[in-house]
Amino acid sequence: MLLPAVLVTILFAYVPMGGLAMAFQDFKPYDGIFGSPFVGLEHFRFMFEYPDSKQVILNTLIIAGLKIVFGLLVPFAFAILLNEIRMIFFKRVVQTLVYLPHFISWVILGAILTDMLSSEGIVNQTLSAIGLQPVFWLGDGNWFRFTVVVSDIWQNFGFNTIVFLAALAGVNPSLYEAAEVDGASRWRQTLHITMPAMIPIAVVVGTLSLGNILNAGFDQIFNLYNPLVYDKGDIIDTFVYRTAILNGQYSFGTAVGMFKSMVGLILIVISYRLAAKYAGYRIF
Numbered sequence: 001m002l003l004p005a006v007l008v009t010i011l012f013a014y015v016p017m018g019g020l021a022m023a024f025q026d027f028k029p030y031d032g033i034f035g036s037p038f039v040g041l042e043h044f045r046f047m048f049e050y051p052d053s054k055q056v057i058l059n060t061l062i063i064a065g066l067k068i069v070f071g072l073l074v075p076f077a078f079a080i081l082l083n084e085i086r087m088i089f090f091k092r093v094v095q096t097l098v099y100l101p102h103f104i105s106w107v108i109l110g111a112i113l114t115d116m117l118s119s120e121g122i123v124n125q126t127l128s129a130i131g132l133q134p135v136f137w138l139g140d141g142n143w144f145r146f147t148v149v150v151s152d153i154w155q156n157f158g159f160n161t162i163v164f165l166a167a168l169a170g171v172n173p174s175l176y177e178a179a180e181v182d183g184a185s186r187w188r189q190t191l192h193i194t195m196p197a198m199i200p201i202a203v204v205v206g207t208l209s210l211g212n213i214l215n216a217g218f219d220q221i222f223n224l225y226n227p228l229v230y231d232k233g234d235i236i237d238t239f240v241y242r243t244a245i246l247n248g249q250y251s252f253g254t255a256v257g258m259f260k261s262m263v264g265l266i267l268i269v270i271s272y273r274l275a276a277k278y279a280g281y282r283i284f
Contacts, residue, residue, distance in 0.1 A: 018033070019033070020254060020258055021033050022036070022251050023043055023044070023251060023254040023255040023257075023258045024038060024039065024041070024251075025037060025038055025039060025251055026039050026042075026251060027250045027254075029250070036251075039251075043251050043252050043254075044255050044259065046252065046255075047252070047255055047256055047259065052239070053239075053256070055231065055234070056234050056236055059216075059232060059233065059234055059235055060214055060216045060235040061213065061214070063145060063148055063149065063217075063221075063233075063235060064212065064213050064214060064215060064216040064217075066145070066149045067149055067152050067153070067216065067217070068206075068209045068210075068212065068213065070149060070153050071152070071156060071160060071209070072160075072202065072205060072206050072209065074153050074157045075157045075158075075160040075161040075164055076164055076198060076202055078157060078158075078161050079161045079164035079165050079168065079198065080190060080194055080195070080198075082095065082161065082165065083165070083168050083194060084186065084190075095158070095161075097158075098157065099158045099159055100158070101154060101156075101158065102156055102158060104155070105219075106219040106220045106222075106223050107219075107223060109151070109155065109223070110223025110224050111223075113138075113147070113151055113224065114138065114223075114224065117137035117138055117147065118138075119134060119136070123135075123137070124137075138225075138226065138229070139226070139228045139229065140228075141228075141229045141231055141232025141233060144224070144225065144232060145232055145233065147224070148217070148220060148221065148224065148233065151220070152217060152220060160205075163201060163205060164198050164201065164202070166201075167198050168194065168197060168198065170197070171193065171197045175193050176189055176193060179192070203275065203278055204275050207271040207272075207274040207275040207278070208268075208272065209271070210267050210268075210270065210274075211264055211267045211268030211272075212264070213264075214260045214264050214267075215237075215264070216235040216236075217235075218235070218237035218238060218241070221233060221234075221235055221237070221238050222237075222238055222241070225238065236256060236257075236260050237260075239256065240253045240256050240257050240260075241253075243256070244256075244257075
C-alpha cells in the first residue's frame with residue numbers, strides 16, 4: 001500500500017534534486033546538465049554581491065518573522081476566547097466560519113483583496129466616507145507588508161486554532177471545578193489553568209515554525225505584489241521565480257533556492273532540538 005506513495009515521493013521529490021547541479025554550473029538548456037561548464041561557487045558569490053539579494057533576504061525574514069509571531073499569538077488568544085463560549089451551537093458556527101478561508105486558494109483571495117484594496121475599492125471608500133485618507137495598500141511597501149501579514153493571519157488563524165483547542169480538550173474539568181470552589185474568577189481560571197495547559201504546545205509550534213523563517217508565502221506574495229513594492233515585498237521565492245524562470249538565469253536562481261533550502265534545513269534541526277529540550281517533543 002505504501003509503494004505508490006513512495007514511488008511518487010522519489011519521482012517528484014528526490015529525482016529533481018539532481019538539478020541542484022545547475023547551481024555550480026553555467027547552465028545552458030541546449031547543453032543540459034552534463035554538458036554545461038562547471039563554475040564552482042561563482043553563483044553563490046554573485047548572490048551575496050548582487051544588490052537586490054540582501055534586500056530580498058531581509059524582506060523574507062521580516063515578513064516570515066511577523067507571520068510566525070502573530071500566526072502563533074492570534075490562534076492562541078482565539079482558542080482561549082472560543083473555549084469560554086458555552087453555547088455549543090454558536091461555538092461550532094464560529095469555528096466553521098473562521099476555518100473556511102484556509103481552504104480558499106490565494107489565486108481567489110488575491111483577486112478579492114486586489115479589488116477590495118484598490119483605490120476605488122470598498123476599504124478606501126469606507127475610509128473616505130468617515131473622513132480618513134485612502135491608503136495605497138498594495139502600492140506602498142510598508143502598507144504592503146502590513147496587508148500581507150494581516151491577510152495571511154486572517155486566512156490561517158482559524159485552522160491553526162485547532163491544535164490549541166486539542167490541547168484544551170485534554171484539561172481535566174475537575175481543575176476548573178476545584179478553582180471555582182476556591183473562589184477563582186474566570187480570568188484566574190484562564191490564567192492559572194487554561195494558559196499553562198496551552199503553553200507546551202505553543203512552545204512546540206513556535207520552535208518548529210523557525211524552520212519556515214525563509215518561507216514567506218510564494219502564492220500569497222505572487223498574487224498580490226507588483227513592481228511598486230519590490231523593495232519591501234519581494235521575497236526569496238518570487239525573486240527566484242523572476243530571475244530563474246522569467247529572465248532565464250537558471251543557475252543563479254538554483255543557487256539562491258539551494259541557499260534558502262540549506263538555511264531552512266539548519267533551522268529545522270535547531271528548532272527540533274529546542275522543541276525536544278524545552279517541550280519534550282520528539283518524533284524519533
